[in-house]
Amino acid sequence: MTAETHPTVSALGDEFGSAVLRHLVSAGDEHVVYVEAERVGEVLAWLKEAPSQRYDLLRDVTAVDFGGGRPLEVVYVLWSVPHRRSLRVKCELPITQLAVPSVTPLWQCANWLEREVYDMFGVEFTGHPDLRRILMPENYAEGHPLRKDFPLRGRFSRAEQTRRALSQDPHDHYIPMEMEIGEPQMPRPIRTSLPSPPTTREASE
Amino acid sequence: MPSETVEFQVGRNPELAGVGRGVSHGPLAPIDVMEPELGSDHMLINIGPQHPATHGVLRLVCELDGETVLKVIPHIGYLHSSFEKLGEYRSWNQVVPLTDRMDYLAPLIYNCAYVMSVEKLGGIEVTERCKVVRLILMEMDRIFGHLLWLGTTAIDVGAFTPFLYTFQERETIYDLHEALTGARITTSATRVGGMMADLPEGWTDRLRTFITDELPRTLDEVHGLLTTNAIHLGRAQNVGVIGPEEALNYGLTGPNLRASGVAYDVRKDQPYYDYETYDFEVPIGENGDCYDRYLVRMEEMRQSASIILQALDRLPGGPINVQDPSISLPSKTDCMNDMESMIHHFKLVTEGIHVAPGDCYLPVEGSKGELGMYVVSDGGTKPVRWRIRPPSFVNISALPRLAEGHMVADLIMINASLDIVLGEIDR
Numbered sequence: 072m073t074a075e076t077h078p079t080v081s082a083l084g085d086e087f088g089s090a091v092l093r094h095l096v097s098a099g100d101e102h103v104v105y106v107e108a109e110r111v112g113e114v115l116a117w118l119k120e121a122p123s124q125r126y127d128l129l130r131d132v133t134a135v136d137f138g139g140g141r142p143l144e145v146v147y148v149l150w151s152v153p154h155r156r157s158l159r160v161k162c163e164l165p166i167t168q169l170a171v172p173s174v175t176p177l178w179q180c181a182n183w184l185e186r187e188v189y190d191m192f193g194v195e196f197t198g199h200p201d202l203r204r205i206l207m208p209e210n211y212a213e214g215h216p217l218r219k220d221f222p223l224r225g226r227f228s229r230a231e232q233t234r235r236a237l238s239q240d241p242h243d244h245y246i247p248m249e250m251e252i253g254e255p256q257m258p259r260p261i262r263t264s265l266p267s268p269p270t271t272r273e274a275s276e
Numbered sequence: 277m278p279s280e281t282v283e284f285q286v287g288r289n290p291e292l293a294g295v296g297r298g299v300s301h302g303p304l305a306p307i308d309v310m311e312p313e314l315g316s317d318h319m320l321i322n323i324g325p326q327h328p329a330t331h332g333v334l335r336l337v338c339e340l341d342g343e344t345v346l347k348v349i350p351h352i353g354y355l356h357s358s359f360e361k362l363g364e365y366r367s368w369n370q371v372v373p374l375t376d377r378m379d380y381l382a383p384l385i386y387n388c389a390y391v392m393s394v395e396k397l398g399g400i401e402v403t404e405r406c407k408v409v410r411l412i413l414m415e416m417d418r419i420f421g422h423l424l425w426l427g428t429t430a431i432d433v434g435a436f437t438p439f440l441y442t443f444q445e446r447e448t449i450y451d452l453h454e455a456l457t458g459a460r461i462t463t464s465a466t467r468v469g470g471m472m473a474d475l476p477e478g479w480t481d482r483l484r485t486f487i488t489d490e491l492p493r494t495l496d497e498v499h500g501l502l503t504t505n506a507i508h509l510g511r512a513q514n515v516g517v518i519g520p521e522e523a524l525n526y527g528l529t530g531p532n533l534r535a536s537g538v539a540y541d542v543r544k545d546q547p548y549y550d551y552e553t554y555d556f557e558v559p560i561g562e563n564g565d566c567y568d569r570y571l572v573r574m575e576e577m578r579q580s581a582s583i584i585l586q587a588l589d590r591l592p593g594g595p596i597n598v599q600d601p602s603i604s605l606p607s608k609t610d611c612m613n614d615m616e617s618m619i620h621h622f623k624l625v626t627e628g629i630h631v632a633p634g635d636c637y638l639p640v641e642g643s644k645g646e647l648g649m650y651v652v653s654d655g656g657t658k659p660v661r662w663r664i665r666p667p668s669f670v671n672i673s674a675l676p677r678l679a680e681g682h683m684v685a686d687l688i689m690i691n692a693s694l695d696i697v698l699g700e701i702d703r
Contacts, residue, residue, distance in 0.1 A: 180527025
């Protein structure tokens with residue numbers, strides 16, 4: 072495998088034809104293939120199962136937001152243990168339609184990796200068994216932090232963020248599946264304001 | 277009439293009164309006691325986020341049927357510090373201090389991995405000395421991280437002594453970090469194109485003494501305490517078993533994957549910094565349980581020690597930083613004496629380096645598994661996207677699969693055997 076040729080790339084072209092949009096070599100020797108978003112699920116399944124490919128380790132699923140309304144790239148980084156080859160597969164999603172099929176049925180590690188992409192970018196992975204936020208709290212309502220239009224300090228004021236973090240509502244700390252197991256015992260409520268001043272007492276008799 | 281001595285069994289169980297002595301009064305408690313209704317629903321228990329055995333701020337919500345874990349749902353994000361977002365607002369070299377705060381147990385590995393990925397993207401070739409020094413630092417931090425893992429895992433299952441021994445050894449490495457960079461943990465030792473500073477006088481001798489004398493002695497002591505210890509064997513064998521195909525599918529990497537029998541090590545499969553020229557072995561386990569993970573890491577420490585000795589023997593002289601004024605800061609003497617150096621210095625400090633457009637995913641064998649650094653550049657002075665593929669994030673996602681069906685005490689053992697660090701999970 073040289074800097075210009077990669078056995079998988081030629082095989083992908085034969086297998087999927089027009090679904091493979093382009094191929095380039097980045098950082099000297101890393102092969103990147105751009106695939107149509109509608110067919111990325113099939114392409115990844117073939118890359119995992121086909122005996123000549125066998126990309127059995129999904130190293131990473133991530134996304135890149137370039138900002139300015141440009142399409143968002145979802146990046147899949149693959150490694151084949153038997154063939155000792157790596158490959159990067161990307162698909163571009165229009166910013167108004169961030170949805171792509173989940174690859175959790177193929178690689179279990181995609182479960183959390185896709186949850187993080189959803190949390191940080193808002194990409195919806197259709198067919199994901201448990202798509203919810205992972206790094207940000209369950210009740211986070213400021214949006215998707217790694218988008219370029221998301222400001223560094225978030226959208227809510229510090230006071231509002233603190234109020235939300237100190238919430239005593241069990242639904243903010245437990246997902247529905249956990250609430251079904253039993254009644255969570257929340258800790259003693261935290262005082263969030265100063266106690267009221269003591270009232271003057273009448274002299275006792 | 278002769279009187280009979282009646283002995284009152286005060287404070288003792290009357291039913292166990294001495295044979296033939298005294299009068300048996302029968303049970304003192306009334307027989308028909310109302311037994312309380314014992315509930316038998318499943319319990320919802322939180323382990324963490326603040327807990328000494330979760331190795332950081334990790335929250336495990338468990339559904340328990342008595343002691344058996346039916347379901348465990350890890351909740352992370354308590355240490356989330358938006359490093360990836362912060363990276364987009366900093367120039368390429370300013371990102372380096374963010375990297376030590378993620379895996380704070382092996383910071384030099386992160387420092388090196390990040391600048392290696394930027395150098396690969398930019399086509400920057402570092403000097404031979406820099407390559408060997410970085411390799412030494414990465415292997416030293418692998419030992420550093422594994423020593424901590426050893427101590428904390430032992431203490432999690434109740435063996436207190438190895439914790440003290442391993443932490444005492446780590447003090448030497450802290451001293452080496454401090455001598456090189458000024459900081460014990462937050463080293464920030466690397467820069468794009470080289471290092472913050474070269475190795476000081478006597479540093480390699482101190483490291484050599486540590487590797488040849490002190491480390492093997494401690495490893496042998498802890499080996500004697502744990503490897504054939506019946507309690508440790510009972511806690512670790514056949515606990516958290518996972519087979520090779522499943523382990524790979526769950527994305528486990530590093531010692532966790534190798535303990536299950538998969539021979540995948542980035543240093544052997546996608547070598548960097550001339551790893552293929554070093555003579556070392558990668559231990560592979562068989563059973564995929566906690567005990568195999570323990571054995572794999574113990575042996576890895578010895579192999580890392582051997583790599584360090586080989587590297588120290590071949591450490592070349594020469595400059596530590598690449599001699600390109602558009603990448604490395606020129607020396608102060610040069611700056612003050614010629615105009616071009618002054619201009620380069622000014623541009624590097626105010627703007628920073630420019631990295632060619634493109635993207636690069638560089639995998640490195642971290643102490644916890646495969647650490648991937650993915651950087652995207654548009655030709656500017658700041659990253660467009662900086663993604664860290666944290667090994668512990670993917671490893672901990674397999675915790676439900678490993679721990680469900682075991683007991684709570686095994687959950688703690690399995691969590692410890694995965695060797696996680698919350699800094700890199702949450703970033």
